[in-house]
Amino acid sequence: MRAAVRRRYGGPEVIEFDDLPDPVAATGEIVVRVHATTVNRTDTAYRSGKPWINRAVCGLQRPRVEVLGSEYAGVVIEVGEDVKTFASGDRVFGFVDGRPGAHAELVAVPVDGLVARVPDGWDLADAAPGMEGAHYAHACLRVTGVGAGDRVLVHGATGGIGSALVQLLRAEGAEVTAVCDRVPRGRPDVLTELGATQVVVGEVDGLASGFDAVVDVTGHLSFAQARPLLTKGGSYVSSELGRGGQNLLLAAFGPAARALGQRHATFPLPHATTELAVHLADLMDRDAYRPVVDRTFDFADLREAYAYVDTGRKVGNVVVTMPNGTG
Incomplete structure (x- = not known):
C-alpha cells in the first residue's frame, strides 16, 4: 500500500511517501480501505513531536509509528477474528488516536474504539472529519455538566473542536456564545448556522458575566481571564494544558471548589468508546451535527x-482524499 510516513520529527518537509506492506486484521480489528482522511491538530503534534509531552507516546528520539494520520472514512475490506459488529463492505469512519496510520491506502483499526458506520446519504469525504474534533468537544461538554437552558461561551469556535462543540451544545439545548479571532471570509454566518446565539469577534473584554461554563479550545484564554465571566459555581474548561501545565493543576483543585459552589477549572479527558462513536454518527444522521470542512487536498x-x-487559520477541518476514493 501507499502511505505517508515520517521517520523523524519536524515540519511538513519530513513527510515522505512510501510503499509498505498491507496491514492484516488482528483479533478485534478491521482493515479499512481509506477513501478520505484529514489533517488535524493531533496529526501535527505527532508529526512535530511538540509539545514535548507527546513524545512520551510517540517516541522520545524518533517516532515509534512511522505512518501518519488519525482520522479516516472508507470501506471495510477485512474483518478480524471475534468481530461481530462490522462486515466487509461496510462504510465506516473513525479516529485512531495513539496508533496513527490513516494517511495510507489501508488502515487496521480496533472495533472497540471510535469507529462507526457512515450514516446513509453521507459522502465518505464529508464523514471523514466527524470524530477527532467532536470527541474532544464531547469531553469538554461532559465535564461541564451543562444542559438545556445553560449559557456557555466557546472560545476558539471556528476550529475543528470549537465548531463541533457549538453543535453538540446546541443539540443539548444550551445557549452558545461563540468567540473567534476573525469571521471566515465568504462564510460570515457560519457560527450562527452551527447554532450559536451570539458571535463575538475579538476579545472577551466587555462581555457580561453569567456563563455557566466557559470552554477554551485553543489555549488562548486562561482561567484568570475566564473567571469574571462565570456564574457562581461555573466551570472553566480548556482542551490545552496551559502555560506550565497550569490547567491540570487548577483542575486538581476543581472538585473542592465546585463542592463549595465556587468558580472552578476542570480538565477534559476524552473517552474513545464505541458508544461515543455511535452517538456522533446518530447526531450526523439526524442532521444535528455536521463537521465543517475548510479545504480539501x-x-x-x-x-x-x-x-x-x-x-x-483553518476553519473547522481539512480533508484529504485518497486516489480513486469515491462514495
Whole structure:
C-alpha cells in the first residue's frame, strides 16, 4: 500500500511517501480501505513531536509509528477474528488516536474504539472529519455538566473542536456564545448556522458575566481571564494544558471548589468508546451535527495540507482524499 510516513520529527518537509506492506486484521480489528482522511491538530503534534509531552507516546528520539494520520472514512475490506459488529463492505469512519496510520491506502483499526458506520446519504469525504474534533468537544461538554437552558461561551469556535462543540451544545439545548479571532471570509454566518446565539469577534473584554461554563479550545484564554465571566459555581474548561501545565493543576483543585459552589477549572479527558462513536454518527444522521470542512487536498498534496493546518487559520477541518476514493 501507499502511505505517508515520517521517520523523524519536524515540519511538513519530513513527510515522505512510501510503499509498505498491507496491514492484516488482528483479533478485534478491521482493515479499512481509506477513501478520505484529514489533517488535524493531533496529526501535527505527532508529526512535530511538540509539545514535548507527546513524545512520551510517540517516541522520545524518533517516532515509534512511522505512518501518519488519525482520522479516516472508507470501506471495510477485512474483518478480524471475534468481530461481530462490522462486515466487509461496510462504510465506516473513525479516529485512531495513539496508533496513527490513516494517511495510507489501508488502515487496521480496533472495533472497540471510535469507529462507526457512515450514516446513509453521507459522502465518505464529508464523514471523514466527524470524530477527532467532536470527541474532544464531547469531553469538554461532559465535564461541564451543562444542559438545556445553560449559557456557555466557546472560545476558539471556528476550529475543528470549537465548531463541533457549538453543535453538540446546541443539540443539548444550551445557549452558545461563540468567540473567534476573525469571521471566515465568504462564510460570515457560519457560527450562527452551527447554532450559536451570539458571535463575538475579538476579545472577551466587555462581555457580561453569567456563563455557566466557559470552554477554551485553543489555549488562548486562561482561567484568570475566564473567571469574571462565570456564574457562581461555573466551570472553566480548556482542551490545552496551559502555560506550565497550569490547567491540570487548577483542575486538581476543581472538585473542592465546585463542592463549595465556587468558580472552578476542570480538565477534559476524552473517552474513545464505541458508544461515543455511535452517538456522533446518530447526531450526523439526524442532521444535528455536521463537521465543517475548510479545504480539501489530494493525497499527493499532503505536505501542503499540513502546512496549511500549521498556519492556525483553518476553519473547522481539512480533508484529504485518497486516489480513486469515491462514495
